[in-house]
Amino acid sequence: MSRRGRLLGDAANWIVVLGALAFFLLPVIWIFLTSFKSQGEVFRYPPVFWPKQIDFRHYSEALGGAGGKALKDSLVVASGSTAISLLVGVPTAYSISRFRVGGQHLAFWILSIRMFPPVASAIPFFLLFQKFHMLDTHSALIIAYLTFNVPFVVWFVKGFFDDLPRDLEEAALVDGATRWRAFTGIAVRLAVPGIVTSALLAFVFSWNEFLLALFLTRSQVRTLPVALANLVGGHEILWGEIGALTVIAIIPVVVLALVLQRYVVRGLTFGAVKG
Amino acid sequence: MRTTKSRHAGAGAAALVARVQRRSRAPLFAWLMVLPAVAVLLAVTVYPLIYSLRESFYRLELTYSPIPHWVGLQNYVDAFTNDPRFWPALGRSLYLVGFGVAIELVLGFALALALNRLGRPRTLVTALLLVPVMIAPVAVAIEGVVVFNESWGPLNYLLSLIGLNGPIWLGNRTVALKTILLADIWQWTPFVAIIVAAGLRTLPGEVYEAAAVDGASRWQTFRTLTLPLLQPLLIVTVLIRAMDIFKTFDTIFVMTGGGPGSATETASFYTYLQGLRFFSFGYAAAISYIQLIVISVAATILVRRIRKGLG
Numbered sequence: 296m297s298r299r300g301r302l303l304g305d306a307a308n309w310i311v312v313l314g315a316l317a318f319f320l321l322p323v324i325w326i327f328l329t330s331f332k333s334q335g336e337v338f339r340y341p342p343v344f345w346p347k348q349i350d351f352r353h354y355s356e357a358l359g360g361a362g363g364k365a366l367k368d369s370l371v372v373a374s375g376s377t378a379i380s381l382l383v384g385v386p387t388a389y390s391i392s393r394f395r396v397g398g399q400h401l402a403f404w405i406l407s408i409r410m411f412p413p414v415a416s417a418i419p420f421f422l423l424f425q426k427f428h429m430l431d432t433h434s435a436l437i438i439a440y441l442t443f444n445v446p447f448v449v450w451f452v453k454g455f456f457d458d459l460p461r462d463l464e465e466a467a468l469v470d471g472a473t474r475w476r477a478f479t480g481i482a483v484r485l486a487v488p489g490i491v492t493s494a495l496l497a498f499v500f501s502w503n504e505f506l507l508a509l510f511l512t513r514s515q516v517r518t519l520p521v522a523l524a525n526l527v528g529g530h531e532i533l534w535g536e537i538g539a540l541t542v543i544a545i546i547p548v549v550v551l552a553l554v555l556q557r558y559v560v561r562g563l564t565f566g567a568v569k570g
Numbered sequence: 571m572r573t574t575k576s577r578h579a580g581a582g583a584a585a586l587v588a589r590v591q592r593r594s595r596a597p598l599f600a601w602l603m604v605l606p607a608v609a610v611l612l613a614v615t616v617y618p619l620i621y622s623l624r625e626s627f628y629r630l631e632l633t634y635s636p637i638p639h640w641v642g643l644q645n646y647v648d649a650f651t652n653d654p655r656f657w658p659a660l661g662r663s664l665y666l667v668g669f670g671v672a673i674e675l676v677l678g679f680a681l682a683l684a685l686n687r688l689g690r691p692r693t694l695v696t697a698l699l700l701v702p703v704m705i706a707p708v709a710v711a712i713e714g715v716v717v718f719n720e721s722w723g724p725l726n727y728l729l730s731l732i733g734l735n736g737p738i739w740l741g742n743r744t745v746a747l748k749t750i751l752l753a754d755i756w757q758w759t760p761f762v763a764i765i766v767a768a769g770l771r772t773l774p775g776e777v778y779e780a781a782a783v784d785g786a787s788r789w790q791t792f793r794t795l796t797l798p799l800l801q802p803l804l805i806v807t808v809l810i811r812a813m814d815i816f817k818t819f820d821t822i823f824v825m826t827g828g829g830p831g832s833a834t835e836t837a838s839f840y841t842y843l844q845g846l847r848f849f850s851f852g853y854a855a856a857i858s859y860i861q862l863i864v865i866s867v868a869a870t871i872l873v874r875r876i877r878k879g880l881g
Contacts (some may be wrong), residue, residue: 304687311684312695319702319760322713325724329716342724379610387607394600401604403873408615410869412817414838415858418845419618422625442614445607474599503706505820506838510846520708524824527715534716541712545705552700556693559700560764567806567876568765 323545330354330538337534353535354543362540365522369544371433372508372518373501376440377494384448385490389478391449392456393464402453406565409446416442417510424511431515439507444497447562451496454566455489456482492555496562499548519544626856638852645856655832656857659840662747663816666836670754670815671808677755678762685767696767699760707757711824714753715740718825743833746826750834753821758814762807769803770796802875809872813865837861 329337330353331346358366387405390396416439424435463485464477472480483490505520512521523544526537552559560568626645630638649656681699685692702710717725718739726736739749773796781791797804819838822828828835828843835843838861845854 308684308687311681312688315681315684316695316698319699319756322710322717322756323701323705325717326709326713338722340722340727342722342727383607383610386603390600390603394597396600396604399877401608403877405607405611406876407869407873408611410813410865410872411615412813412838412858412861412865414817414819414841415622415862415865416615416618418841418851418854418858419622419625421845422851423618423621438614441610445610445614449607474597478603499704503708505706505708505823506842509823510842520706520820523708523712527712527824528827537712538716541709545709548704548706549701552704553697556697556700559704560761560768563703563761564765564806564810565876568768568803 323549326538326541328538329534330542332535332538334533334535351539353533353539356533357536357539357543360536361517361522361525362519362536362543365517365519365540366543368433368516369502369518372436372440372516373498375433375437376444376501377497379437380441380444380448380497381490381494384445384493385452385483385486386478387445388449388452389456389482392453393461393482402450405446405449409443409450409565411442413442413504413506417507420507421510430511431513433516435511436501436508436516436518439511440501440504443500447497447500448493450566451493451562452486452489454561455486459485492558493562495551495555496559499551502544502548622855623859625852626859628852630850630852641852645853646860648853649857649860655835655840656837658832659835660837662834663818663836663838665747666751666754666818667812667815669751670758671811673751673755674759674762674811675804675808677759679766681759681763682766682770685763686770696764699764702757703761705757707820708824710753710757711821714749714821714825718749740826741830743830746830746833750818750822750825753825754815754818758811762811765803765807766800769800773799802878806872806875809868809875813868813872816861816865816868 328344328346331349332343333346333348336343336346357363391402420435420439421430424430424432429435459482463481467477467481468474502518503520504518505524508518508521509524512518517525519540523537523540526533526540625638627640627642628638629641629645685695685699688695717723720726720736720738720741723739725739729736737745740746777795777799778791781795786794817838818836819842822834822836822839823842826834828839837857841854841858841861844850844857
């Protein structure tokens with residue numbers, strides 16, 4: 296290809312990429328701008344792009360109202376479920392990686408649970424938690440979210456243990472360390488980047504979850520997605536406040552997307568794509 | 571007497587442990603490490619599964635009577651023969667799966683080719699494209715409600731600038747399901763693009779050089795080399811997307827509430843209605859089992875694919 300043709304091709308390629316970025320990012324930017332608009336500006340036609348006044352009034356309103364409680368509930372549920380998933384998931388990942396415990400059956404049984412449709416477990420969870428008077432509690436959601444978080448942590452962290460050399464652990468065992476010491480003192484320490492990444496992604500999955508939260512909570516506990524859905528379904532829809540709460544819900548996730556991009560695809564494809 | 575019996579039981583347990591260990595060649599320590607996770611997973615999956623299977627053989631309608639009564643397979647029979655809303659709902663789910671997967675694959679492929687032509691900026695562009703993928707579907711739905719609003723939303727205004735009259739995206743029976751589809755395409759096309767781009771980068775360059783020497787056209791190379799080489803990866807991507815689209819719930823709940831009428835009522839949304847709005851738990855359990863079977867088929871194929879390895 297001639298140099299000119301190549302330059303033209305590059306330019307065309309950039310037009311495609313920038314067009315795609317505009318398509319995929321403008322709705323997010325629009326919501327961000329909406330969070331600063333007054334109710335009047337939201338309903339104006341033609342639509343107002345830049346709000347007249349940039350202040351954080353809607354953010355304080357959102358956090359002062361139902362949003363603050365929702366933020367707290369989301370934090371509690373997501374961290375609780377992530378912590379338990381790590382606690383039971385990391386040793387399992389290690390055991391499957393090093394000892395092939397349970398052969399392929401155990402590993403793939405765990406993987407298949409990750410694909411479980413939430414709507415199929417929502418009704419039984421509802422009836423079950425009702426029986427134990429656990430509806431509308433943090434624990435109910437923390438337990439329900441283990442369905443997807445434990446399999447995720449096991450598979451994701453297993454991939455990291457697979458990549459670690461065994462020599463160090465074996466040397467420690469020869470020196471008289473217990474297997475548990477070799478696991479906590481060496482393997483876990485070396486796999487910290489993978490474990491932290493899995494924790495952050497498990498946190499995001501719980502943070503974003505809506506269906507189970509809708510089924511299993513009412514008024515005592517209300518995570519951010521449920522609070523947002525409630526605000527949209529309300530009588531008077533305060534778009535500035537909704538915009539602000541949406542931004543609060545997506546900001547941590549956006550930051551993580553930028554930081555973890557290498558691992559996100561690996562996480563979302565059950566480790567099938569190393570990316 | 572009692573001591574010998576317990577000693578017997580102890581010996582039996584020890585023999586069992588020894589047998590399990592011999593068969594798996596994994597030390598007891600390894601089994602102890604997986605025990606908590608296996609217990610947790612059994613509790614959160616097998617227990618609800620059995621519970622809801624039992625439930626699906628009962629008629630339990632809290633609005634009608636608090637006492638469940640056994641109806642056998644009647645709930646399943648009703649779903650297939652006696653419910654005018656279930657089949658159309660399942661049909662809408664399959665409509666979303668079919669068109670969603672096809673469109674995301676084509677657009678994702680195109681975007682992947684463009685991504686791989688970028689030099690160093692590729693990392694940054696990829697990270698930015700992950701934003702829709704990672705944010706909560708409820709947040710996507712809220713963007714949808716604002717962007718698609720027919721009187722003050724920005725989309726119809728932009729369309730009017732180029733002389734197009736935008737439809738009533740969410741309030742029109744014939745358009746609403748397509749709008750839900752569009753929201754899914756918006757959120758997940760970047761995901762497909764990033765996977766395909768990663769896959770394309772692993773393809774061996776020599777084969778392409780050989781093809782070029784042989785004078786193969788671009789389309790021929792694509793059809794006879796790229797597609798077959800990427801096939802395993804594409805199948806995994808298609809299955810993951812198909813299962814996730816089939817489960818779509820959040821965007822429908824927020825953007826249309828299943829409406830207008832029942833125009834966006836999918837199988838998972840209809841299950842929600844039966845369970846949490848109409849409180850027909852037995853029936854809701856039965857139709858969620860039907861969906862579980864549909865998803866399990868896809869999941870089994872997917873797991874088999876991953877098991878065989880991607881190469």
